[in-house]
Amino acid sequence: MALISTEPLAPAAAAPPRRRRRGLRTLTRRDKIVAALMIGIPLLLDFAFIWFPALASIFLSFTKWTGVGSIKLQSCENFPSAPGIPQPGCLYGVQNYVQAFTNYPDFWPAVRHNAIWLAVFIVIATPLGILFAVILDRGLRGTRFYQSALFLPVMLSLALIGIIWELIYSPNFGLINTIIGHNQNENLIDWLGNPRLNLWALLVEASWRQAPYVMVLYLAGLKAVDPSLREAAVVDGANGWQTFWRVVFPTMRPINIVVLVVTVIESLRAFDLVYITSKGNPLRGLELLSVLVTQNIVGETQRIGFGSTLGVVLLVISLVPISIFLYQAFRREEQR
Amino acid sequence: MTAVTSSRPTRHAAVPDRTARPLGPRITRVASQVFMIVMTVLWVTPILFALYVALRPIAETNKLGYVSLPHKLTFENFANAWTQSDMWRFFLNSVYVTVPAVLLTLFMASMVAYVVSRLSFRFNIPLLILFTAGNLLPQQVIITPLYRLYLAIHLPEWISGNGLLYNSYAGLIVINVSFQLGFCVFVLSNYMKTVPTDIDEAALLDGASLWTRYWRVTIPLVRPALAALATLLTTWIYNDFFWAITLISTGNKRPITSALANLQGQFVANQNMIAAAALIAAIPTLIVYVLLQKQFIAGLSLGSSKG
Numbered sequence: 263m264a265l266i267s268t269e270p271l272a273p274a275a276a277a278p279p280r281r282r283r284r285g286l287r288t289l290t291r292r293d294k295i296v297a298a299l300m301i302g303i304p305l306l307l308d309f310a311f312i313w314f315p316a317l318a319s320i321f322l323s324f325t326k327w328t329g330v331g332s333i334k335l336q337s338c339e340n341f342p343s344a345p346g347i348p349q350p351g352c353l354y355g356v357q358n359y360v361q362a363f364t365n366y367p368d369f370w371p372a373v374r375h376n377a378i379w380l381a382v383f384i385v386i387a388t389p390l391g392i393l394f395a396v397i398l399d400r401g402l403r404g405t406r407f408y409q410s411a412l413f414l415p416v417m418l419s420l421a422l423i424g425i426i427w428e429l430i431y432s433p434n435f436g437l438i439n440t441i442i443g444h445n446q447n448e449n450l451i452d453w454l455g456n457p458r459l460n461l462w463a464l465l466v467e468a469s470w471r472q473a474p475y476v477m478v479l480y481l482a483g484l485k486a487v488d489p490s491l492r493e494a495a496v497v498d499g500a501n502g503w504q505t506f507w508r509v510v511f512p513t514m515r516p517i518n519i520v521v522l523v524v525t526v527i528e529s530l531r532a533f534d535l536v537y538i539t540s541k542g543n544p545l546r547g548l549e550l551l552s553v554l555v556t557q558n559i560v561g562e563t564q565r566i567g568f569g570s571t572l573g574v575v576l577l578v579i580s581l582v583p584i585s586i587f588l589y590q591a592f593r594r595e596e597q598r
Numbered sequence: 599m600t601a602v603t604s605s606r607p608t609r610h611a612a613v614p615d616r617t618a619r620p621l622g623p624r625i626t627r628v629a630s631q632v633f634m635i636v637m638t639v640l641w642v643t644p645i646l647f648a649l650y651v652a653l654r655p656i657a658e659t660n661k662l663g664y665v666s667l668p669h670k671l672t673f674e675n676f677a678n679a680w681t682q683s684d685m686w687r688f689f690l691n692s693v694y695v696t697v698p699a700v701l702l703t704l705f706m707a708s709m710v711a712y713v714v715s716r717l718s719f720r721f722n723i724p725l726l727i728l729f730t731a732g733n734l735l736p737q738q739v740i741i742t743p744l745y746r747l748y749l750a751i752h753l754p755e756w757i758s759g760n761g762l763l764y765n766s767y768a769g770l771i772v773i774n775v776s777f778q779l780g781f782c783v784f785v786l787s788n789y790m791k792t793v794p795t796d797i798d799e800a801a802l803l804d805g806a807s808l809w810t811r812y813w814r815v816t817i818p819l820v821r822p823a824l825a826a827l828a829t830l831l832t833t834w835i836y837n838d839f840f841w842a843i844t845l846i847s848t849g850n851k852r853p854i855t856s857a858l859a860n861l862q863g864q865f866v867a868n869q870n871m872i873a874a875a876a877l878i879a880a881i882p883t884l885i886v887y888v889l890l891q892k893q894f895i896a897g898l899s900l901g902s903s904k905g
Contacts, residue, residue, distance in 0.1 A: 289717070293808035297717060300709035300812070301725065304779055307706070311744065311776035312732040318743035329746065394637070397630050404634070410891065411638045414645060417883045417894070419837035419855045425862065425876040426648035429664060429869065437647055440665040470641065475898075482899035502626070520902040523734070531736045534839040538859060552738040556844060559745050569742040577739040584734045588727055591784075 316577065322570035323358055327351035329564040351566075358571035369572075372549040375461055379468070379550070380529040387469035388525045391476025396506060398477070399484040413478060415471040424538035427467045428454065454539055457547025464535050464548065472528060476521055483517030484510070519590045526583040530576060551576050652676065652874040659870060675874035682871075683861055685854070685878060692836055692853035692882075694767045699774040700831045704824055706775065707782030712812045714783075715790040716798060726787060733780025737840050744773070748845055765847045773845065774835050782827055785900045789823040790816065823900060829890045830897035833883055854879045 289297065326338050326349070333351030334341075341349050362369050394412060398405045415423065430437045431453035438453065439445040453463040487510050495505040511518070533552040540548055544557060551572055558569030651664050653671045679685065710729065714722045748764035758766030793816070801815045817824075842856035849860045858879055865871045886894060 289808065296808050297713050300713050304706040304710050304783070305725070305728075307772070307776045308729055308732055308779055311747075311773055312735065312740060312780075313728070315740035315743035315747060316732075316735060318747075319739060322743060329749075394634075397634060400630070402627070402630055402634065404631075408634045408638055412641050413891070413895075414887060415641070417833060417887045418880055419839060419858075419883070421837075421839045421855050421858045422876045422880055423644075425858060425872055426644050429648055429651050429873060430644055432664065432869070435659060435663040435665075435869075437643075437665055440663055445663060470644070474641070478895055478898050479902045482895075482902065517902055524902075527734055527736065531738070533738065537839070537843065538862065541859075541862060552736060555738040555741060559742050559844070566742055566746060573739045573742050576736055580734070580736050580739065584731050587734065588731060591730070592723055592727060 319570040319573045319577065322567055323574045324354060324356065325351055325567040325570075326354040326357070327564075327566040329566050354567055358568050361568065362571055362575070366568075368544075368549045368554055372551045372554050375548070375550050376530065376532075378461060379465065379532055380526060382465045382469065383472055383525045383529045387472040388476050388521060390469070391473040392480050392521070394473065394477040395480035395484055399481060409477075409481070412474040414474075416475045416478065418471070420468075420471070420534035421538045423467055423471060424464075424535045427463075427470075428539070431463055455545070457545075460539070460545065460547045464539060467535055468532065472525070475528075476525070479521055479524065480514075480517060483514050487513055516590060519586060523583045523587040527580065530580050648873045648877060651870050652877055654870060656868045656870045675868075675871045676878060679861070679865070679871045679875040679878060683857075683864060683875065685875065687850060688852060688854040688857040688879075691767070691851060691857075692855070695770045695774065695842075695853050696832060696835045699771045699778075699835050700828055702771070702775045703778045703782055703831055704827060707779050707786050707827075708817060708820065708824065709812065710779075710783045711786035711790050712816055715787045716795070716811075716816070726784065729780040729783040731780070733777060733784070737777070741840075741844055745844060764845060765851065767851070769845055770841060770853070773841050774838060777841075778831055778834065781901060782831070785827060785897075786820065786823060789820055789900065793819050822896075826893045826897035826900060829886060829893040830901075833886055833894065836882060 325333055327333055328349070328351075331350040336352055338349070338352035338354050338357075341352050394408075398409055402408070429435075431439075433439055433450040433452050433455075434445055434447075436445070436453075439451055442451075443449075444451045451459070454460050491509055491513065492505055495509045500508065531552060532550055533556070536545070536548045536550055536553050537556075539545070544553065555569050555572045555576065558565040558572065647664070650668075651659065652675050653673070654664075654668055655670060655672060655674060658669055659666075710725070713719070714725060745764070748769055749762060751763040752761055753763055753766065753768060755761055757768050760766070763769040763772070797815055797819070798811050801811050806815070836853070837855055838853070839856050839859075842852050843859065846852050846856070849857065852860065858876060861875045862872055865875065
């Protein structure tokens, strides 16, 4: 809570932690109905369009369904697939998972690319953002200018970012190839087309947006650190480096977790940049789990069951950061 | 991220023999300035470069490349991008989706937040967890069943031209609201807990109903948080790409951000015009950036400040 009070927005900064909440008994009958509706309608939306699909994807991942006809609760073996006759939806057991893990050629590259994406975010983009925040927090001259300039990419959509970076990476005309002298037809570097380069090229774009995003989150946290802590450290002879790592960083645990969670979730969600860069067609070198999921529901042949399977894999991975965040955010409430 | 978790007292950190402070404050300051200047230049380059390319005719850059001195700077690409694609239509689509979605999200989230933060109710925490977790899921986890759900839900013709939730503005509004609800409930319920309850209680003694206490008493008090969230949500929903790409199949119905994918195909021979179109699409966010940056940052900070 301390953080909020540093914001100019905060009401009555020193609100005492008094929380006299009334039980439901003091409510009139009409108030109870109103309260139920106030919670019920948003809850219905959340269930119908978020949690129901999330649970349904688990069920669908054990089926085989082209989206034509309904799903029969019978094993697929009862429905011989003859050419020309569409098979109804049927129970497929763990076959989708077996297929994904063993003979779907894009699966493991996608997992690897997602892991690389996450690694680059954790090792480069996020620490860079934290570094920006730490430097700006020291009250450098021009801090506001730096912050505004760095912050701009956070406001832009990833689709737009993908488009403007194409100009930088353009093989014949682009900024990079011109500078390094690789813009002649015989020595072109195709940054976005070459499967060994394009993931890294996109990661530069993604980090360009991620670092200032982390910077903003982190700056808010740093501003809230009690200055007397730092003063005490300085009095005790700690230098700036020690003060940050031994004093400031540990007190920022909540914000560190938020930043970590944001980093993991954003790297799992990565989709827009790949889609816009590859113009909707899958491009070698840019397979990501999120992209594969989407490929299975568009086009003539929908593979609802298989697409759901990939979604479930993504769900299982994302549950880790989600649980970490929820634990840290609600742990204290439970104790009250 | 796990580098230092030990919270040893600082006294031990300042080991006496650590006499050398390798970087004096002055050098540190100069180094910091240099670093930030270099980074800032790197950071604004892509945007300025895009603007530069968009201002030059394609014939010229095809001959000289993008990195060359200009012979002619013109807004032709912007004008052509605007007229040749009927861009106003995509902007209108963005308005149709973004405005109702932001208002509905804030309205619903504030209702939940009020009940959760003001009434003691056994399921408060599970409710908050449910909403918050829903917002953290990657969108692709739910898209496959959601897509089938959208094809299965029928709407009256006057809401959706094709009679389905799929490929309709309503559908796009619904998913944006549902998805963003979690974040806003989380932020607003935390915020409301910092607002003193005295006024609420005074109103109760005066016999005010629950709704009056929510709408007349509490909402005015949380207006700053609502303003920050509105800025954030407007930007996020305006920038949404994924929902519109997957749930809207008719190009003409897509909001501007997702329509960029189509424009990219339409102007494929003229990269300069694509850049111009992208920069036109950025204008609303740039306006927010210039005028409401503080609100935007405040919104982000509110979201991360729980702890």
